[in-house]
Amino acid sequence: MVAQGHAVISLAEGELDFDTPAHIRQAAVAGIMDGHTRYTNVAGTPQLRAAIVRKFARDNVLHYDESEVIAATGAKQILFNALLATINDGDEAIVVAPYWVSYSEMVRIAGGTPVAVTPAAEDGFKLTPDALAAAITPRTRWLMLNSPCNPSGSLYSADELRGLADVLRVHPRVLVMSDDIYEKIVFEGEFCSFAQAAPDMKARTLTINGVSKAYAMTGWRLGYAGGPLWLVKALEMLQSQSTSNPSSVSQAAAIAALDGPQDFLEDWMVRLRWRRDLAVDLLAGAAPLLTMRTPPAAFYLYADCSGTIGMRTPGGNLIESDLDLARYLLEEAGVAVVPGTAFGLAPYLRFAYAVSDDRLRMACAQIVQACRRLSRP
Ligand SMILES: Cc1ncc(COP(=O)(O)O)c(C=O)c1O
Incomplete structure (x- = not known):
């Protein structure tokens, strides 16, 4: 989609957006x-x-x-x-x-x-x-x-x-x-x-x-x-x-x-924790379709999306798995996430929140809106 000129925010990458010190x-x-x-x-x-x-x-x-x-x-x-x-x-x-x-x-x-x-x-x-x-x-x-x-x-x-x-x-x-x-x-x-x-x-x-x-x-x-x-x-x-x-x-x-010095990590953790809490707060707007714990570590949220299974997209497609939901979020919300199937536990989605505050805010808002457009047949 990116190659076709579509704006995509990726919450799929397992890496920090900070520069190497x-x-x-x-x-x-x-x-x-x-x-x-x-x-x-x-x-x-x-x-x-x-x-x-x-x-x-x-x-x-x-x-x-x-x-x-x-x-x-x-x-x-x-x-x-x-x-x-x-x-x-x-x-x-x-x-x-x-x-x-x-x-x-x-x-x-x-x-x-x-x-x-x-x-x-x-x-x-x-x-x-x-x-x-x-x-x-x-x-x-x-x-x-x-x-x-x-x-x-x-x-x-x-x-x-x-x-x-x-x-x-x-x-x-x-x-x-x-x-x-x-x-x-x-x-x-x-x-x-x-x-x-x-x-x-x-x-x-x-x-x-x-x-x-x-x-x-x-x-x-x-x-x-x-x-x-x-x-x-x-x-x-x-x-x-x-x-x-x-x-x-x-x-x-x-x-x-x-x-070398490790003190920069303190600042990084403050910023990451803030993003974690921001993402959990914003994505709560998609409950009960998406539900998640606030994890104590790493930079991922693992969201249960079983509430979306059996729902239909505005285009009429049935959400049968977390793979379908991830595809829908990519196409409809312009946000890339990884389906739980890849991690051996479905239906879940993994959100990597180590992206800039603005992009995270935008991605979460778009995910919530896309979830609200799903309907039960
Ligand atoms: C759990 C886990 N182990 C290992 C790695 C690999 O790390 P490295 O970049 O050092 O190969 C990753 C990278 O995503 C990871 O998530």
């Missing part, structure tokens, strides 16, 4: 000018690996050796390679619906079977120990945890993570992926990494993070992880035979991101 961009320029433009060690420069070790110790009380951390081309590459390195045909990975779209597909590509567990919305879409215990089989290889969660914005407390660890302790084959990429985007509550909550689980936890979300650096493609040496070595081997090191310039920038 100046000191990080300057570090990249300095990296280029100082000649950091060649291959580096596959797992990252010693300087970056040291910065990652410092970050985990400082923020998460997780103490890794430099050999136990790795930098990669985005957290995405680490998630993918970890599954590829460990999953045999038919192995299962537990994913918590709604989950990030790529989780289930990555498991499938690696030859495994994603096993989706769907916690209740009233539980904040959070996995409970009982539901976890019920999902584990002899083929379970991974529990894929994502807190704060894309798309639900849920945040697990340290106690909730300890409850999950209690279940996993008697299943030594199960590894845990703690995808902490939204760690810094928290408005209420306190972030805790899985192995921080349950230190005895560190030996079978891969703690994944990156600079994409915390520092508005999605385009730089730089993620990192800490985990047991055997797994980090396997990740390094896969990387060595496929993509080699992540960009040397991005590595120089990431050192500045991790070691």
Whole structure:
């Protein structure tokens, strides 16, 4: 639609609209000018690996050796390679619906079977120990945890993570992926990494993070992880035979991101929280067709749109799924959103509210108006 000249506001993108902070961009320029433009060690420069070790110790009380951390081309590459390195045909990975779209597909590509567990919305879409215990089989290889969660914005407390660890302790084959990429985007509550909550689980936890979300650096493609040496070595081997090191310039920038000032995050959180509240307020105008919780973290709203199913658009089309509703909102309201079907829980819509205040206001108003034009046959 954009290519055809239609004005579309996208609430579909999983990235902040803020600029990468100046000191990080300057570090990249300095990296280029100082000649950091060649291959580096596959797992990252010693300087970056040291910065990652410092970050985990400082923020998460997780103490890794430099050999136990790795930098990669985005957290995405680490998630993918970890599954590829460990999953045999038919192995299962537990994913918590709604989950990030790529989780289930990555498991499938690696030859495994994603096993989706769907916690209740009233539980904040959070996995409970009982539901976890019920999902584990002899083929379970991974529990894929994502807190704060894309798309639900849920945040697990340290106690909730300890409850999950209690279940996993008697299943030594199960590894845990703690995808902490939204760690810094928290408005209420306190972030805790899985192995921080349950230190005895560190030996079978891969703690994944990156600079994409915390520092508005999605385009730089730089993620990192800490985990047991055997797994980090396997990740390094896969990387060595496929993509080699992540960009040397991005590595120089990431050192500045991790070691540099973090105070700008306070201002970012104030602005994001304000947008979250604005979007929740404005979209309440579409209730009961759209209903949602106010999530404590990340920058997404996950709205139940079951109230629209069975309604008709002004053009006479029947809304049969969240895919239909997303298409209608794109065509009628000029707003792009992602249907919950992509995240394994429908009928829902995900709104990413990390866009400018004006665009957010306009997008919400257009969504509400479009919803009000739906009618029951
Ligand atoms: C839950 C989750 N994990 C990982 C990633 C990937 O991050 P990166 O940009 O570091 O590859 C994303 C990006 O949207 C995400 O939402």
